[in-house]
Structure formats: C-alpha cells, structure tokens
Amino acid sequence: MASRFVSFFAVLTMGLLSLWTAGAATAADAVSHLDRIRANKILRVCIWPDYYGISYRNPKTGQLVGIDVDLARALGRDMGVTVQFVDSSFAKLIDDVTADRCDVAMFAIGITAARAEKLRFTRPHLKSDIYAITTRGNSRIKDWNDIDKKGTVVAVAKGTLHEPVMRDKLKNATLAVLDTPFAREQEVESGRADVFMTDYPYSRRMLETTDWARLVEPIGTYHVTSYGWALQPGDDRWYARLESFMSEIKRDGRLMTAAKRHKLDPIAVID
Amino acid sequence: MGARGFFALLALFVLSSATATGYFIHRLRVETLSYHLRIAEMQVRTFEDHLTQSVLVTDQMMVNLADTENLERPAPDLRAILRRSIANLPQVRSLSVLREDGQVLASSSAGNEGQRLGFTDPQPALDGDEGLLQVAGRWLGRDFSSGQAVSQASAEAVQEARDLGFIPLLRKIKSGGHRYTLVAALNPDYFVQKYRERLLQSPGDLHVLRYDGLPLFGTSAAMQWGALRAEDWDPLALSEREMGSFDDAEHNELTAYRTSRLYPLVLVLRLKRGDALTEWRKDALRFSAMAALIILSISAFAILFFFHQRRLGEQRAAAVLAEKERLGAVLDALPAMVFMIGPDSRYRFINRAAREFFSGEGLPQLNNGEYGTDAASRYLRQCNPTLFDRHADEMRQLMAGKVDQVFSEHTMQLREGLRWHQLMARRIEAEGAEGVVAMVSDITGRKDAETQLHLAASVFKASAEGILVTDEAVNVLSVNAAFTQITGYTSEDMIGQNPKKLASGQHHAAFYKDMWLALKEKGLWQGEIVNRRKNGRIYPEWLTISAVRDDLGKVCNYVGVFSDITERKASEERIRHLSEHDFLTGLPNRILFQDRVSHVIAHSERNGARFALLFIDLDRFKTVNDTLGHHIGDLLLKEVANRIGTCVRSTDTVSRQGGDEFLVLLENIEQPEDAGRVAEKLLERLADTCVLEGHELHITPSIGIALYPEDGRDMTTLIKHADVAMYHSKEHGRNTFHYFTSAMNATANERLLMEHGLRRALENGELEMHYQPLVALVGQKVVGAEALMRWRHPDLGMVPPLKFIPVAEECGLIVSLGEWALREACKQGAAWHAAGWTDLTMAVNVSAPQFAQEDFLDAVRAILADTGYPPERLEFEVTESLLIVSSEVLRANIEGLRGLGIRLAIDDFGTGYSSLAYLRKLPIDKLKIDRSFVRDVTLDADDATITTTIVQMAHSIGLQVLAEGVETQGQLNFLQSHGCNEVQGFYFSPALPAVTFTAYLERNNGIAAQSAEATEST
Known part of the structure; x- marks a missing residue:
C-alpha cells in the first residue's frame, strides 16, 4: 500500500511540476508574488505532507493537519485569497521555492546557513533541538551518549537540516541518509538502523503513533535550530507582507493558539 | 459454662476459622495458578498468531518476488525491488537473493551482496524444492554483511554482538530455469519488543524455539541465546500435543506452549510461580490479616462477653444472696409467724416471730424439726388435737397439690390466754424452694374489732331510732331500717342524697343555721325538728346529730340519730287532756x-x-x-x-x-x-x-x-x-x-244534821226496833214479824226510815245499823220463842252493802250464836236487784245463809228489773209484792193482773207470796181469792214496839179476828 501511495504521489508531483515550470519562469523576476497572489486570488504554499504537527496529511483521511497549515490558511484569510497547498519536502525545498512552484514554503523550515544562501526566511516562529528515536527493545541505545558508538547505525532524512548536522557531529557511528517517505522509521523498526534523528514535532509524532518508538533526548542542548517560512529571495513586498503577518500572529496570539492546538507551544517563538 | 469449656470452644472456633481461612487461601492459590496458566495459554496463542502472521507475510512476499521475473533483473534494480518489498515489514531486516552456490546475488542491504552464505541444518530438512519455508539457526550481528552463524561464533563474538542478531528464513525458488534461495533476515527485536510489551502486564518469559528444540530468541536475557534445558523441552511432548500448559512444581514454574500452525516454530511461555503468585500473596496476606483480625475481634469480644457474663453471673449470685438476706430480714420483721416446710416436712425457714412464739411458749425451737412429729407439733396437738389433726391433714393435701392453699381462723389457748390465730398456707413451686409456706397471725385484735363492729352494725340495724350517716359533704352514706320505717325512705332513696330531702319547710333558715353553728362549734346538736315523711306527712322527731372527726380532727361524717316523737307528743297531749x-x-x-x-x-x-x-x-x-x-x-x-x-x-x-x-x-x-x-x-x-x-x-x-x-x-x-x-x-x-231556793238550804242543813245525829244514834240508843205482824191468809194468824228500825231523834222526834236510811246508806252507816238491827231482831225473836211463840218467823231487811261484806256470814253466825235464835225461823228480806248481781262474795254469802237454813224473801217485788222466769233460778223462798201494786189491786185492772200473775207464777215455781200494804177488806179478799199466802199491812197492824207486838200476838194467837187497831206508823 505504501508503495502504491508513493507511486501515485510521484505521478502527481511530476505532473504539477511540468505544468508550473513554464509559468514560473516568466513572472519570477518582475512581478511580486504579492500582486500575483492578489490577482489570481490564490496563495500557493509548499508543505511537507509527512511533517507531523506542522503540515501532515493524515493518510487515513487525506486531510492536512498542522500548525503551518493553520497559519497558511490564516494568511490566506488575511489576504482574501484561496490557499493552495503544494507538496514538497526538505529534499526538494529549495528547488520548489526557487522554481516558484509555490509562493511560500510553510513547513517549519529550519533556518540554516546553507538554505539561507538560496532562500529568504521569515522571522522564526518555532525552534527545536535534535532528538533521537530508537526502539524500546534496543538494549544498545540507552541514552544520547550511546548513539555515537561503533556499530551503531544512525538514520537521517535526506535534505533535512539533520543530515549535515549529524554528518558533522557523528564520529564513530554509521550515518544512513534516507530519501523515501517514512524510511527512517522502517529502518529503525526493522533493526537496520539503531536510531534516527529528527526534531521536536516529528519525535512527538513517533511517540504518539507507534508503540515501539522510544525518545532519546540530548543531554543538554545539542543543536537548536529556528524554524521559519521560506520564500524566494528578493521579493521585498511579499517578504514584508509575510513578516507583517508573522508579527500579527505573534502579537494577536494566533500563533500561540495554533501552537497549542498542535501541542507545539513548548517550541513556539513569540519573541 | 465454665471457663475451660468456653476456652475450648473458643479455641475450636479459632482453629476452624483459621483452617477455613487457610483452605480458602489455598484454593485461591490454586485458582490463581490455574488463572495464570490460562492467561499464559491465551498469551502464547496471541504471540503464536502474531509470529505466524509475520512469518507468513514474509513468506508470501518472497513467493511473490519469485513469481515475477524480478530475479532476472540486474542487481541494482533487484535491490530496489527488494528494498521496496520490505519497506513496510519491520519484522524483516533484510531480504537477499542467493544463487544456488550461496552467493548473494542481490540484497536490500547492499553490504550483503557478493557474499557467499552457508546455512547449517535449516529446518525442516528438504528433499528437493518442496515449497516450504525453512528456518535456519540464529546469526549474530545486524546483517549477513557483519554477522556470523551463532553455531560458529565464539563466546567473545556473542558478547560483542550485544544482543544484535537475526534469524534467516530460507525459501528455495526456481525462476527462469535457475535455482535461487531467498533469504529473509527475521528481526527478533521486533518480536521481543512486542512480547515484552505484552508481558509487562503479566510477568513471564517467552521463548521462541525451532520445532527441533533449537532456541531462536526470547524475552529474557538469559534465554536470549537459547540455553534450553532438556527438562524444559521434554514435557512439551509436541508429538502428542502441539499446545498446552502445565504447572511445573519442581521448578516452580508455570508453562504454556504452542506450536506455530504453519512453521516449525514453538512458543513457550514460562512463568515463575512466585511472580504468578505475587497478587495471590498480597491477597492471601490481606485476607489472612483480615481473617486474623476478625477472628481476633470475635475472640476478644467473646472473651470479653464471657467475662462480662461471668461477672454478671457473680453479681447476680451476690444479688440473689443479698436478696435472700434481705428477704430473711423482711420476714423476720413481720409480726406474723412464717414457716416454710420442705417437701420432706422439715422446716426450711422459721422467722423471728415464730421463734419468739415458741420460746415464749417454752417450747424447743423448730430448727430442722419435722412438722407433725417434733416437740412443737406434739405440743400443738396437745393443745387442740382436733385442730392440729385438721391442719396436719390440710398440710398433707397442700404438699400433695390437692389444694392450693389453706386458710383457717381458730382459737388457741396460750399462756397469755385465749388468742385468735389466723393460719394461711400456700404451696410454692419455685425452683429450689418447693414446699409450703405457712403464715400464722394473731388476729385477736381484729376479731375483737370485728365483734365490736358486728355489735355496732347490729345496733345500727336493730336500733328503734332512725340513724342516718353522711359524709363530710352531707351526702347520705347509709340509713338503717328504723330510718326507713319512720320516714318511709329506703336506703336507695337516700344514699347520695342530702338529708334536706326530709325537710318539712316548717323551720326557718335561722333554725338550720343555728343547727350547723352548733355542729361546727360543739360537734353536736340535738333538738326537736319537724320533718316530712315520704308519704308527705310531717312528724316531729328528736334528733341528735354528731360530727365524727378523723384522726386529724377533720369532720369526716355526720351521724344523725332520731326518734319519732309523734307518740310522745300525743301522750303529752293525752296526759294534759287526762289531767283536765x-x-x-x-x-x-x-x-x-x-x-x-x-x-x-x-x-x-x-x-x-x-x-x-x-x-x-x-x-x-x-x-x-x-x-x-x-x-x-x-x-x-x-x-x-x-x-x-x-x-x-x-x-x-x-x-x-x-x-x-x-x-x-x-x-x-x-x-x-x-x-x-x-x-x-x-x-x-x-x-x-x-x-x-x-x-x-x-x-x-x-x-x-x-x-x-x-x-x-x-x-x-x-x-x-x-x-x-x-x-x-x-x-x-x-x-x-x-x-x-233559799228554803232548800234549810232542808240541806237538816239532812246534814241527820247524818251527824245518825252517827251518834247507835251510841246514844236513839234507835229502836218495831215489828209488823205478818199474817197468813189461811187462818189469819200471825206467822211472823218484820223487824223495822225507828229513830227517836232527840230534837226531831221520831224519824221515819225513809228519811234516815238513805242518809245511812250514803254515809256508810247502813252496815253497822243493819247489824245492830239484826241483833236486836234476833234477840227479840229469841225472847218470843222463849215465850212460846216458837212458830214465829222474824223477817229482817238486809241492805246490799251488808251483803257485800265478806264477813257478813260470820257476823250472822255470831249473832245467831249470841242470841240463840234458830236460823230456820229467820228470814232475810232483800231487794230483787241484789240477787241478780253475780258477785262472788254475794253468791257465797247467799249460799252460806241457805246453808244455815235462813230463808230469803224478795222485798218490794215488781219495782225492780227481774223477770219472773229469772226468779226460778234464784235461791229464794218468798216474794213480797210491792205495796204500789196492792194499793190499787181492787181498782186498777193492770195492777190486779200483775198481782194475780205474780202470785200464780210464784206458786208455779214453789215460792210463797206475801202482799204488802194491805189496808182494806177488799184487798184482803182479792189476795185471798187469788191464793196469796200472807199479807201485812194496816188492815191487821202497823209496826209495833216489841211490848205492844207481844200484846198483839197474845191477842191474836189462835184468834182469827181482825185487828181493829191500826196505827199509822210506817
């Protein structure tokens, strides 16, 4: 079933990709996303549908759930336009935004130096450290210090901020970089990997939806990353509008309300 | 119940309770173990299902891969296919395709590729390419690339592997003319984790073994690598039964096992009894504690209750003892004698009064004596045998229950005198006190009082005086019979009423006010009062009211005693009347x-x-x-x-x-x-x-x-x-x-003079006797003389008898005058007899008073004796009225006279009351016809008839007849012709003095010539 879903997704993505590539190229430089959004009455928002608590498409219902989905819809309401979600992932993020497949990527994108070179970030609205998920039966990983041991296999998703961080940090353990949906969980559960690294929202998802997952928290702060929304660099008016929105939701509590709704208030950033 | 009995019972209770508790706990243990066995069976079944399903999915997945022509693809493509195939199968760590020679053609994990793998003794053993999944022995490591078979590994290697291992599952497949072996590395962690999670709730160890007994993996660290004991394996007896459970007492373990329904895998769940019994131990402890508490509480309560009861019993016994003493004291204080006699007739109890009585009578005490035979009984029998025997008999009947009680009142002659005793005896049947209780009281005082009371009641009842008793409010309480008799009101009429009912209305309010004042002050009122009877008549009564006061001096009754004085009043009136x-x-x-x-x-x-x-x-x-x-x-x-x-x-x-x-x-x-x-x-x-x-x-x-x-x-x-x-x-x-008239006064004086004179006449000899001849008509000779008294008064001269005789009769001189006259006549008669006229009869008038004298006869006898005159020649002339009186004295005198021979003649016959017929019965001899008839006998026809009749009648009854007052020849002739016997009168002679009479007698004696001389002297 998972494989069928994957193939459907792939077909859909490719179709959209081919459709919008031409249009984006023509309007990218001259016209602000803002005007276009207002003109088309459509706000295109990139999301990662596997991102639990942020922009998660529940496979059982097909509904999008998460803080950034709520905030994107709030933004659409503020602007008086319809929101159109566009599936993306961390692996495709830069490409999707740069190719103007969406007006903004709103899926708690870790603000990293590498990404900032290609993308423009709003002020952060969340921030998260790195967490590890292992199986309950794994006797070899008891705490954070057990991770970077010889023979330990650490899985990360390709394109996520964890990939460069762990590549940089791990000295003894083997890093496995995975690029298929849910691959990290499958690797760990089947025993091919001992742990996979993720952030706060995703770890929450694992603990809540599986009975085998065990959270391994870093001792002290390991590597905190701020999350924000990403857009094409240069479009100042669009950026200003987004920043203005970010300020409003932080001020008027909509951010906190949404965070609480998705149990993310511990990592909400309200300046 | 004694203390020993109680504690034995209590111990029995504790023992049985403890036994019951123990048995219950034991049952609980057995049930707990049985429960855990069942749970273990259920769990092992669940695990088996999961394991079989997981392996089945893997097996199916491998079979599916073989069905396509994937295996013919180049290695990278096949790898991707393999990888995709196991993406969602966490129970599979890797999937590899081996050539016939064991070299890995392609694998989901690239590291495995190129390696040559060998599997010793995969089960089940196959001949050729039968489509069965084979289970190989366990490998150490994450995957084939880094692992080795456990059977070939050193102990160090096992240590280093740090629990990381897998189970190769082999599937031999023919595809495109080639033989391949698909090998799935089964991830034991996946199962162990599942089992551990499940076993958290119910402790135990799960072991997965191959069907030949090779341990594959398990939840406990010790069993991780399959140190299976032969004794663990043997009881499974898989050839007989592929699933089951048993309680391994030797190893204190509960075991449940089950064989996979499809694959050569066996799941064994082993549970330490100690773990299984953890809850039971807690329960047992709790229950034991509770039971102990309950048993202890009940025991404590029972002990407390027992001692409380015992104390109560002791108190009760003490109370009974005290009660007994108190009762004894009470009985001793009684003035009556109390005896209690047991069924054996022996005295059980004698109170002080009885003891004192016996010592007072000088008798030995009754202590434990036997009623009927002891000294006291003998004494009592001696006093009054009848009474004692009766009592003894009654006592026997009482004892025997034939009567319920005996009651007697009798007298006893005691030292102090005769006393009344009352005996009351009853049978008592109280437990421990059977027998008879007799009480003897001295009721002499009561008897005396009763007698008094009886007397008082009798007086009340029998009193002729009416008695009325009221209460202090003057309501009638009682009235007696006399009350009813007098007033007419019965008790029913009066009781409860106010005596006002009797009021006649004759008295003013002041009268009653005074009455009550007197009652209040003196407690007594008496006086005459007029009341009204029931019939409405009023009557006088003499009433005495007394106030009766009680001991406190308060009036409690009024008693009214009254008598009807109607009679007395009448008597008084009568006396007054009589007096007047x-x-x-x-x-x-x-x-x-x-x-x-x-x-x-x-x-x-x-x-x-x-x-x-x-x-x-x-x-x-x-x-x-x-x-x-x-x-x-x-x-x-x-x-x-x-x-x-x-x-x-x-x-x-x-x-x-x-x-x-x-x-x-x-x-x-x-x-x-x-x-x-x-x-x-x-x-x-x-x-x-x-x-x-x-x-x-x-x-x-x-x-x-x-x-x-x-x-x-x-x-x-x-x-x-x-x-x-x-x-x-x-x-x-x-x-x-x-x-x-004033003239009458002179006559009255004369009469008075005569009375005085008459008294002196006898003494003075002023009286003298004259005699008138009585002449027989035949021969006309003097046959007798009537003696007649003459009074020669010195002043008045000769007083005729008609004048002085009534005076003499009235003043009572007649008796002595008569006696004198009789004596004189007899004296004269005797003289004449002596002179020779012996036939002469002397007739003397005798008055009624003389005849009434009791000594009249004696006087007559004396005179006859004195004078010597023969009584047969004496004739007494009496009035006819005298003879008809039936006086005893008179009759006796007449009889006496007749006895003497004296004859009786009736004087003045015809003037009285007698009838002739009546005369016949009288003892008389002669009738003298009154001169009033004779006077007119020749002139008046009636007188003639009367005279004739008298003569004839007299003769018919044998009487002589003499006619008085004959004065004429005609009269004489008439009388003579009619047969009259004698006559007297002036025709022959008046009354003559004795001397003259003698001369007349001499002259006529024998001479029948008539007398020419007539002297008017009568």
Missing part, C-alpha cells in the same frame, strides 16, 4: 270545769250576763254499781255523759265531778227558764232505757239548778246551791229538777 278531763267519760273534770266557771264568772261579771249550773245526780246509781258491777256502772256513766252532751249547746260545758255526779255549765242564758228547759230535756233523754251488754237499765237523774248571779256570785256557792237543789229533787221523788 274525766278518765271515764272524757268530759272536763272538776279542775277544768272550775277553770271554765271562773272564766265564765269573770266574763259574766263584765258583761252582766247570766249563766246556770246544773247539778245532776243519777238516782240509785249505787245499786247498779253494787249489783251489776262497776263495769256496767262505768258504761252507764259514759252513756249518760253522751246523752247529757246531746242536750246542751257546744258552748256549754259538761263535767263529771266524780261518782254519778255531773255538772253542766250553761253560758249566756237569757231567762232562768232556759235552764229548766235544758233540765227537762235531760230528764227526757236520760229516761230512755239503756241496754248495756244485755242489761236493760232504767236510770233517772235528780237535777238541781243554780243561777248566776241570783244564786251566788262565786263558784263554790253556786256549786253548793246546785247540789242543794239536786238533793231537793232527790227528796222529792227523784227524776225531777228543782231551782235552788
């Missing part, structure tokens, strides 16, 4: 009469009125009294009184003065003649014949009248003058009346 009235006639007596006359005098004086007094005397009443007796005389007086009453006005007063004298007061008369008219009326009324008890009586009055104021102004004078007038009437022939 004549007893016999009821007429006012002298006293009342005088009172009335005084009043009338006073009245008449004031008013100038006139009234008259009539003095009435009955003629010859004395004769009636003397001859018919006083009874008849009284009746006659009453009759006369009545008749007088009818002749006067109601305002006039008739009074009896005594004897036969009556006085009549005629008030307010106009004329003196009015009194005369009344007198005439009286004469007329009284003349009527009276018939009294068969006697016909003729009575006549003599009446004298005195007038106020003419005949006197004071009462004495008036009465005296009326009396004088009455005498005057008497002297003038009686049966008449006269007004008083």
Whole structure:
C-alpha cells in the first residue's frame, strides 16, 4: 500500500511540476508574488505532507493537519485569497521555492546557513533541538551518549537540516541518509538502523503513533535550530507582507493558539 | 459454662476459622495458578498468531518476488525491488537473493551482496524444492554483511554482538530455469519488543524455539541465546500435543506452549510461580490479616462477653444472696409467724416471730424439726388435737397439690390466754424452694374489732331510732331500717342524697343555721325538728346529730340519730287532756270545769250576763254499781255523759265531778227558764232505757239548778246551791229538777244534821226496833214479824226510815245499823220463842252493802250464836236487784245463809228489773209484792193482773207470796181469792214496839179476828 501511495504521489508531483515550470519562469523576476497572489486570488504554499504537527496529511483521511497549515490558511484569510497547498519536502525545498512552484514554503523550515544562501526566511516562529528515536527493545541505545558508538547505525532524512548536522557531529557511528517517505522509521523498526534523528514535532509524532518508538533526548542542548517560512529571495513586498503577518500572529496570539492546538507551544517563538 | 469449656470452644472456633481461612487461601492459590496458566495459554496463542502472521507475510512476499521475473533483473534494480518489498515489514531486516552456490546475488542491504552464505541444518530438512519455508539457526550481528552463524561464533563474538542478531528464513525458488534461495533476515527485536510489551502486564518469559528444540530468541536475557534445558523441552511432548500448559512444581514454574500452525516454530511461555503468585500473596496476606483480625475481634469480644457474663453471673449470685438476706430480714420483721416446710416436712425457714412464739411458749425451737412429729407439733396437738389433726391433714393435701392453699381462723389457748390465730398456707413451686409456706397471725385484735363492729352494725340495724350517716359533704352514706320505717325512705332513696330531702319547710333558715353553728362549734346538736315523711306527712322527731372527726380532727361524717316523737307528743297531749278531763267519760273534770266557771264568772261579771249550773245526780246509781258491777256502772256513766252532751249547746260545758255526779255549765242564758228547759230535756233523754251488754237499765237523774248571779256570785256557792237543789229533787221523788231556793238550804242543813245525829244514834240508843205482824191468809194468824228500825231523834222526834236510811246508806252507816238491827231482831225473836211463840218467823231487811261484806256470814253466825235464835225461823228480806248481781262474795254469802237454813224473801217485788222466769233460778223462798201494786189491786185492772200473775207464777215455781200494804177488806179478799199466802199491812197492824207486838200476838194467837187497831206508823 505504501508503495502504491508513493507511486501515485510521484505521478502527481511530476505532473504539477511540468505544468508550473513554464509559468514560473516568466513572472519570477518582475512581478511580486504579492500582486500575483492578489490577482489570481490564490496563495500557493509548499508543505511537507509527512511533517507531523506542522503540515501532515493524515493518510487515513487525506486531510492536512498542522500548525503551518493553520497559519497558511490564516494568511490566506488575511489576504482574501484561496490557499493552495503544494507538496514538497526538505529534499526538494529549495528547488520548489526557487522554481516558484509555490509562493511560500510553510513547513517549519529550519533556518540554516546553507538554505539561507538560496532562500529568504521569515522571522522564526518555532525552534527545536535534535532528538533521537530508537526502539524500546534496543538494549544498545540507552541514552544520547550511546548513539555515537561503533556499530551503531544512525538514520537521517535526506535534505533535512539533520543530515549535515549529524554528518558533522557523528564520529564513530554509521550515518544512513534516507530519501523515501517514512524510511527512517522502517529502518529503525526493522533493526537496520539503531536510531534516527529528527526534531521536536516529528519525535512527538513517533511517540504518539507507534508503540515501539522510544525518545532519546540530548543531554543538554545539542543543536537548536529556528524554524521559519521560506520564500524566494528578493521579493521585498511579499517578504514584508509575510513578516507583517508573522508579527500579527505573534502579537494577536494566533500563533500561540495554533501552537497549542498542535501541542507545539513548548517550541513556539513569540519573541 | 465454665471457663475451660468456653476456652475450648473458643479455641475450636479459632482453629476452624483459621483452617477455613487457610483452605480458602489455598484454593485461591490454586485458582490463581490455574488463572495464570490460562492467561499464559491465551498469551502464547496471541504471540503464536502474531509470529505466524509475520512469518507468513514474509513468506508470501518472497513467493511473490519469485513469481515475477524480478530475479532476472540486474542487481541494482533487484535491490530496489527488494528494498521496496520490505519497506513496510519491520519484522524483516533484510531480504537477499542467493544463487544456488550461496552467493548473494542481490540484497536490500547492499553490504550483503557478493557474499557467499552457508546455512547449517535449516529446518525442516528438504528433499528437493518442496515449497516450504525453512528456518535456519540464529546469526549474530545486524546483517549477513557483519554477522556470523551463532553455531560458529565464539563466546567473545556473542558478547560483542550485544544482543544484535537475526534469524534467516530460507525459501528455495526456481525462476527462469535457475535455482535461487531467498533469504529473509527475521528481526527478533521486533518480536521481543512486542512480547515484552505484552508481558509487562503479566510477568513471564517467552521463548521462541525451532520445532527441533533449537532456541531462536526470547524475552529474557538469559534465554536470549537459547540455553534450553532438556527438562524444559521434554514435557512439551509436541508429538502428542502441539499446545498446552502445565504447572511445573519442581521448578516452580508455570508453562504454556504452542506450536506455530504453519512453521516449525514453538512458543513457550514460562512463568515463575512466585511472580504468578505475587497478587495471590498480597491477597492471601490481606485476607489472612483480615481473617486474623476478625477472628481476633470475635475472640476478644467473646472473651470479653464471657467475662462480662461471668461477672454478671457473680453479681447476680451476690444479688440473689443479698436478696435472700434481705428477704430473711423482711420476714423476720413481720409480726406474723412464717414457716416454710420442705417437701420432706422439715422446716426450711422459721422467722423471728415464730421463734419468739415458741420460746415464749417454752417450747424447743423448730430448727430442722419435722412438722407433725417434733416437740412443737406434739405440743400443738396437745393443745387442740382436733385442730392440729385438721391442719396436719390440710398440710398433707397442700404438699400433695390437692389444694392450693389453706386458710383457717381458730382459737388457741396460750399462756397469755385465749388468742385468735389466723393460719394461711400456700404451696410454692419455685425452683429450689418447693414446699409450703405457712403464715400464722394473731388476729385477736381484729376479731375483737370485728365483734365490736358486728355489735355496732347490729345496733345500727336493730336500733328503734332512725340513724342516718353522711359524709363530710352531707351526702347520705347509709340509713338503717328504723330510718326507713319512720320516714318511709329506703336506703336507695337516700344514699347520695342530702338529708334536706326530709325537710318539712316548717323551720326557718335561722333554725338550720343555728343547727350547723352548733355542729361546727360543739360537734353536736340535738333538738326537736319537724320533718316530712315520704308519704308527705310531717312528724316531729328528736334528733341528735354528731360530727365524727378523723384522726386529724377533720369532720369526716355526720351521724344523725332520731326518734319519732309523734307518740310522745300525743301522750303529752293525752296526759294534759287526762289531767283536765274525766278518765271515764272524757268530759272536763272538776279542775277544768272550775277553770271554765271562773272564766265564765269573770266574763259574766263584765258583761252582766247570766249563766246556770246544773247539778245532776243519777238516782240509785249505787245499786247498779253494787249489783251489776262497776263495769256496767262505768258504761252507764259514759252513756249518760253522751246523752247529757246531746242536750246542751257546744258552748256549754259538761263535767263529771266524780261518782254519778255531773255538772253542766250553761253560758249566756237569757231567762232562768232556759235552764229548766235544758233540765227537762235531760230528764227526757236520760229516761230512755239503756241496754248495756244485755242489761236493760232504767236510770233517772235528780237535777238541781243554780243561777248566776241570783244564786251566788262565786263558784263554790253556786256549786253548793246546785247540789242543794239536786238533793231537793232527790227528796222529792227523784227524776225531777228543782231551782235552788233559799228554803232548800234549810232542808240541806237538816239532812246534814241527820247524818251527824245518825252517827251518834247507835251510841246514844236513839234507835229502836218495831215489828209488823205478818199474817197468813189461811187462818189469819200471825206467822211472823218484820223487824223495822225507828229513830227517836232527840230534837226531831221520831224519824221515819225513809228519811234516815238513805242518809245511812250514803254515809256508810247502813252496815253497822243493819247489824245492830239484826241483833236486836234476833234477840227479840229469841225472847218470843222463849215465850212460846216458837212458830214465829222474824223477817229482817238486809241492805246490799251488808251483803257485800265478806264477813257478813260470820257476823250472822255470831249473832245467831249470841242470841240463840234458830236460823230456820229467820228470814232475810232483800231487794230483787241484789240477787241478780253475780258477785262472788254475794253468791257465797247467799249460799252460806241457805246453808244455815235462813230463808230469803224478795222485798218490794215488781219495782225492780227481774223477770219472773229469772226468779226460778234464784235461791229464794218468798216474794213480797210491792205495796204500789196492792194499793190499787181492787181498782186498777193492770195492777190486779200483775198481782194475780205474780202470785200464780210464784206458786208455779214453789215460792210463797206475801202482799204488802194491805189496808182494806177488799184487798184482803182479792189476795185471798187469788191464793196469796200472807199479807201485812194496816188492815191487821202497823209496826209495833216489841211490848205492844207481844200484846198483839197474845191477842191474836189462835184468834182469827181482825185487828181493829191500826196505827199509822210506817
């Protein structure tokens, strides 16, 4: 079933990709996303549908759930336009935004130096450290210090901020970089990997939806990353509008309300 | 229950409770173990299902891969396919495709590729390419690239692997003419984790073994690598049964096992008994503690209760003892004697009074003696055998239950005297006290009181006086029979009522007020009171009311005692009446009469009125009294009184003065003649014949009248003058009346003179006897002489007998005069007899008073003896009335006279009351016909008839007849012709002095010539 879903997704993505590539190229430089959004009455928002608590498409219902989905819809309401979600992932993020497949990527994108070179970030609205998920039966990983041991296999998703961080940090353990949906969980559960690294929202998802997952928290702060929304660099008016929105939701509590709704208030950033 | 018994029982209870608890806990343990076995079976079944499913998915996935032509693809493509195939199968760590020679053609994990793998002893062993999944022995490491088979690994390698390992599952497949082996590395962690999670709730270890007993993996670290014991394996007896459970007592383990339904895998769940029994231990501990607590509590409570009960029992026993002592003290304090006798007749208890009684009587004490035979009983039997035997018999009956109680009241002669005793005995049947209780009380006082009470009640009942008792509020409580008799009210009428009911209304309120005042102050009132009977009549009573006070001095009763004094009042009235009235006639007596006359005098004086007094005397009443007796005389007086009453006005007063004298007061008369008219009326009324008890009586009055104021102004004078007038009437022939005149006073004086003279006459010899010859008609010779008395008064001269004889009769001189006359006559007669006239008979008048003398006969005998006169020549002349009186004395005297030979002649016959027929019965010899008949015998036919009849009748009954007062030849001839025997009278001779008579006798003796001399002297 998972494989069928994957193939459907792939077909859909490719179709959209081919459709919008031409249009984006023509309007990218001259016209602000803002005007276009207002003109088309459509706000295109990139999301990662596997991102639990942020922009998660529940496979059982097909509904999008998460803080950034709520905030994107709030933004659409503020602007008086319809929101159109566009599936993306961390692996495709830069490409999707740069190719103007969406007006903004709103899926708690870790603000990293590498990404900032290609993308423009709003002020952060969340921030998260790195967490590890292992199986309950794994006797070899008891705490954070057990991770970077010889023979330990650490899985990360390709394109996520964890990939460069762990590549940089791990000295003894083997890093496995995975690029298929849910691959990290499958690797760990089947025993091919001992742990996979993720952030706060995703770890929450694992603990809540599986009975085998065990959270391994870093001792002290390991590597905190701020999350924000990403857009094409240069479009100042669009950026200003987004920043203005970010300020409003932080001020008027909509951010906190949404965070609480998705149990993310511990990592909400309200300046 | 004794303490030993109680504690034995308690111990039994604790023991049984503990046993029950223990058994229960044991059962609980058995059930817990059985429960855990069942749970283990269920779990092992669940695990088996999961394991089989997981392996089945893997197996299917491998079979599916072989069905396509994937295996022919280049290695990278096949790898991707393999990778995709196991992406969602966490139970599979890697999937590899091996060539026939064991070299890895392609693998989901690239590291495996190129390696040559060998598997020793995969199960089940296959001949050729049968489509069965084979399970190889366990490998250490993450995957084939870094692992080695456990069977070939060193201990260090096992240590280093740090639990990381996998189980190769082999599937031999033909595809495209080539033989391949697909190898899936089964991830045990996946299962172990699942099992651990499940086993968290119910402890135990799960082991997965290959069917040949090779341990594959398990939840416990110790079993991780399959150190399977032979004794663990053998009991499974898989050849007989692929699933089951058992309790391994030897190893203290519970075991449940199950073989995979598809694959050569066996799951064994082993549970330490200790773990299984953890809850049971807690429960057992809790339950034991609770049971212990309950048992302890119950025991403690029971012990407390037991001791409490024992203490209560002791207290009760103490109380019973105290009660017994108290009872003894109470019984000792009783004045009555109390005995308790047991069924064996022995005394159980004797109180102080009884002990004192026996010591007082000088008897030995009864202590434990036997009733009926001991000294006391012997003494009592001696005192009164009958009584004692009766009591003894009753006691036996009481003992035997034939009677319930015995009661007796009897007297006992004791030292202090005769006493009343009351015996009460009852049988008692209380447990431990069976027998008889007898109580003897001295009730002498009560008996005395009862006697008193009885007496009082009798008095109350029998009293002739009415008695009424009220309470303090004056409501009647009781009345006696006399009360009812007097008042007519019964008890029912009176009880609860106020005695006011009896009030007659005759007394004023002040009367009753005084009565209550007296009662309040003195507690007593008595007096006369008029009450009303039930029949409405009022009556007087003499009432005494006493207030009865109680001990506190408060009035509690009033007792009224009264007698009906109606009778007494009447008596008083009668006495008063009697004192003022004549007893016999009821007429006012002298006293009342005088009172009335005084009043009338006073009245008449004031008013100038006139009234008259009539003095009435009955003629010859004395004769009636003397001859018919006083009874008849009284009746006659009453009759006369009545008749007088009818002749006067109601305002006039008739009074009896005594004897036969009556006085009549005629008030307010106009004329003196009015009194005369009344007198005439009286004469007329009284003349009527009276018939009294068969006697016909003729009575006549003599009446004298005195007038106020003419005949006197004071009462004495008036009465005296009326009396004088009455005498005057008497002297003038009686049966008449006269007004008083002053002349009458002279006559009255003369009579008085005569009475005085007469008394002296005998002494002075002024009396002398004259004799009148009695001549027989045949031969006309003197045959006798009638002696007649003459009084030669010195002043008055010769006084005829008619004048002085009544006076002598009235003043009582007649008896002595008569005796003198008889003596003189006998003396003279004796003289004549001596002179030769021996045939001469002497006739002497004898008066009624003489005959009434008891010594009359003696006197006669004495005279006869003195004079020597022969009694047979003596003849007594009596009046006929005398003879008809039936007086004893009279009769005896007559008999005596007849016995002497003296003859009796009836004088003045014809004037009296007797009939001739009657005479026949009388002892008489001669009748003397009264001169009144003889006088007119030749002139009056009636008198002639009467005379003739008398003569004939007398002769017919053998009597001699003499005619008195013969004065003429004609008379003589008539009498002679009619056969009269004798005559006397002036025709022959008057009465002559003795000397003269002698001469006359001499002259006539033998001479039949008639006498020429007639002397008028009678």
